[in-house]
Amino acid sequence: MAAVSRYQRKKHGMGFGNVSERRSAPPQVGVSVVILALGPGDAGNSGASPDAARSQLWMPLVKRVRQPFMGCWALPGGHLRADRSLEQSAFEALESTTALHPRYLEQLYTFGDPDRSHGGLPMVSIVYWALVEQSEATAFEDGDNVRWFPEDDLPRLAFDHRTIIEYALERLRSKIEYSDVATRLLGPTFTLRQLHDVYEAIAGQSIDLANFRRKMLASGDLEDTGMKRREGRQRPAAVYRYVPEESVNPATRAVFERPGFHTSDRTGMAAEHRRNTTHDDALAPLIPSAQR
Amino acid sequence: MAAVSRYQRKKHGMGFGNVSERRSAPPQVGVSVVILALGPGDAGNSGASPDAARSQLWMPLVKRVRQPFMGCWALPGGHLRADRSLEQSAFEALESTTALHPRYLEQLYTFGDPDRSHGGLPMVSIVYWALVEQSEATAFEDGDNVRWFPEDDLPRLAFDHRTIIEYALERLRSKIEYSDVATRLLGPTFTLRQLHDVYEAIAGQSIDLANFRRKMLASGDLEDTGMKRREGRQRPAAVYRYVPEESVNPATRAVFERPGFHTSDRTGMAAEHRRNTTHDDALAPLIPSAQR
């Protein structure tokens, strides 16, 4: 991290002409997205390593085809269009570069320090993070300019994108503790073991399965679908669906809500993107989800 | 909230000329700040009501002098300058409109839906929130265009600023549970009762004082200054200072840090603003603080 920072400063001093001129120009506004999915780990894979190697988070990156940082990998992104909401812009940036359909989309942070630009125009990046389900990620074919990388083996990244990714991962790690984001990395239904593996992948450490299942069931947000599913060759496991707690009292519920951040009427998101959108989580500003 | 939303849409359709033209223009970028301080409650006030009426959060707002929303109150703000960091811009917006010195400053959220503009140019607002200490807030003289309002009695607000304020309050409420933000509403030293009152003011409910003091002391982040202070006419209380937990192991600490968000070298904040800045809280992106 420190190395990146030093590199930035060095480059700045390297005599690009008219720096002060560019610095006073109005800032450009871009939208970038950190897209995360569960990699093809052992989960759901019959021929996996017997050692129960933990699944990992993967993310798609795009190769830069121009300066600065030509040849480096970068977060998918695009420009902000004035007639689109920020979420919509993020959605479009995500879709046009990767053709993926996120099951979760949330604003992460806005970066805008002048030294991000590296001799280019001053740049403000509104960054979102997204989760796509495992099946979609594993079906994805890498191309020349878009490729998936595992969380712990990222290539050389453009700008401060390394920092941004770290931040997104941290946000995910903290958010699994009090929301349903983990389920967004799986399909609409899942076994408790699958969910458990997601938590382990995100947390990066082992979690007692027995206690995990009790805690999850005690939360009251999981509903037994009545179906059974077999991962390996053993006893089939019960299949659950995430169902948020009923809000008994609207007044009570209001305390936990963020007005204006997750009701579809105020998102400004176009209808074709809003299809199948759920708003079950008070902590999720906007959640484009697949079928439920 | 719903009413505001409806109003917005109505206004949009009301025949301002060339709406589509304006909508495709590049977005303007502004910076706004939600500034919060403890109001002149009973704490530190000898002639207060005997009923122990809880202190409250207050915030300064500025009156708009032009359309849209002329005459309404709004969050202090300014334009984003390309040669300043976002935090610096927020700091300047805050200082130029209110002349206050925040002890805490953190990015809140970026708002940018097209329907925020109300017929004006498409507008992206990068919103920060700030805490100033009580003494500075009570010393502030209201003017014609800048006035303090209590959290629960806000005037008619411009744009979606009502929503933004609610969100800032929610962030504060959740953040007192795992960081030292509460202390930023007081001076550098304080008694446990003062701190307790801050927590009650923010949470909006009573908190058992005996348990509160134990919990705070057990956290290990409070240091007894050895001094005593008397609020009323009774027994003097011990005065504490906030001292963050020592990071024994740098590797362990790294897990809790957000690289790039709270080391002064990367903030880009000008030196004169960085004076007396502390970086004790891994959760605080940047903390301009008064003397410590």
Add this chain to the structure above:
DNA sequence: GCAAAAGTGTTTTGGCTACACCCATGG
């Protein structure tokens, strides 16, 4: 001594951890 706030002790509870254990299924 009395009121009021500072500060301490004590019991109970509920959630979480660790880990032992039984059950269902395919081979």
Add this chain to the structure above:
DNA sequence: CCATGGGTGTAGCCAAAACACTTTTGC
């Protein structure tokens, strides 16, 4: 009948809640 994963039981620990209690001060 055994290996493997699904699923349950349970004892111990610890943090927080509730509230009774002692201490220090000004008047």
